[in-house]
Amino acid sequence: MIRKNAAKVLNVLLCLSLLLQSVPIVMAADAPEAPIEQARELIKNGDYDGAIAVLRSTIESLRPDYAALREAYLLLIKTYVFIGNDLRYKPQGKEASALNYKAARELIAECLSIHDLRHTRPEPASEYPPEMLTAFNEVRSELFGSFRVVRLEPADATVLFDADTLRPMPADTTMGAAVVGDTDLRVGPHVIAVSRPGHKTLHEEVTISPGGTLESSYRLPKLKGKVWYATVAAGAALAIAGTVALVTKPDQGGDQPLPGPPGPPSGSSRGR
Numbered sequence: 001m002i003r004k005n006a007a008k009v010l011n012v013l014l015c016l017s018l019l020l021q022s023v024p025i026v027m028a029a030d031a032p033e034a035p036i037e038q039a040r041e042l043i044k045n046g047d048y049d050g051a052i053a054v055l056r057s058t059i060e061s062l063r064p065d066y067a068a069l070r071e072a073y074l075l076l077i078k079t080y081v082f083i084g085n086d087l088r089y090k091p092q093g094k095e096a097s098a099l100n101y102k103a104a105r106e107l108i109a110e111c112l113s114i115h116d117l118r119h120t121r122p123e124p125a126s127e128y129p130p131e132m133l134t135a136f137n138e139v140r141s142e143l144f145g146s147f148r149v150v151r152l153e154p155a156d157a158t159v160l161f162d163a164d165t166l167r168p169m170p171a172d173t174t175m176g177a178a179v180v181g182d183t184d185l186r187v188g189p190h191v192i193a194v195s196r197p198g199h200k201t202l203h204e205e206v207t208i209s210p211g212g213t214l215e216s217s218y219r220l221p222k223l224k225g226k227v228w229y230a231t232v233a234a235g236a237a238l239a240i241a242g243t244v245a246l247v248t249k250p251d252q253g254g255d256q257p258l259p260g261p262p263g264p265p266s267g268s269s270r271g272r
Contacts, residue, residue, distance in 0.1 A: 036068065039075050043082070051079050066116045073111040074122060080104040081132045104132065108139045118144070118184045140184070141211035147190075148181035151217035155179065157196040159218070178215075194218045 035058040042051040055076040062069040084100035087093035111117050122128040122136055148169065149159055159166045159180050166180040185208050195201040199220035206214055 033068065036071055036075065039072075039079075043075070043079060048079050048083050052076065055079070064116075066114075069114075070111075070117055070120050073107060073117070073120065074128075077104045077107045077111070077135075078122075078128055078132055080107065081129050081135070085129060085131065101131070101135070105135050105139055108136055109143065112140065112143055112184070143187060143210070144184045145187055145208035145210060146181065146183045146213040147185055147206065147208065148178040148213060148215045149218065150178055150215050151219075152179045152194075153219040154196055154199070157194055157199070157218070157220055160193040160195075161185070162190050163193075192216070194220060196220055198223055 035054050039051040039054045039058075042048075042054065055072050059069065059072050059076070062072055080100045080103045084097045084104065087097035087100065111120055122132055125133055147161060147166075149166065152159070161182060164182075166182055169178045169181040187208050187210050189205055189207050192204045192206055193201065194204075199222055202218060202220060204216075206216065208214060
């Protein structure tokens, strides 16, 4: 009986051990890094078509893991650029090379159009082909511009760009320091809102141009306090009371009618 129970316990422990050993394997297979590392190996081995297949099937499933999604886009773009470079100097390869470069540019635009990936850059530059760096710069300048607030009063006012709060920008040696601003902003119209407690809120529509930098200055007027409004209200009441006093004469038995309009001047030429 004791031996039988011991055998059952050993069987249970063995099952648990096998189950625990299988968990890391399942997790590793489901991790987003697995297909990306697989694509890296395929690229190293020159299997560009295999890398493209893996990365394209992976991209749709990576959201909202934007760090992994960024790496997948960069690898996929790099692969198309590698193919374009390989075909460029081969006989009858110029057209095929151009098609792969075009596919890379389309993927760059697709990547940058995702709000959380709009600041994506191929960095460090040493890990990417020069053609990819150039394509990123060209596509970025077509899609985006920048906005800088160079003067803001009061200095601690909040500036919203399409409901996103603008943050302090690092000093630019060529353009000078900006109070707040942002880069990689979509080309087209946007709404600016500048606010601070105790001040009038300002709204403005601005237009971002491709590859350009728009600079603006804002000064918020202060709102009038309660004391100012009370003083104005009291003054208005006194003015009204004074007007009534001119019309109302209590010592003559009540309200008197207002005088009628003046008659025609004595020197009028009417009727002549």
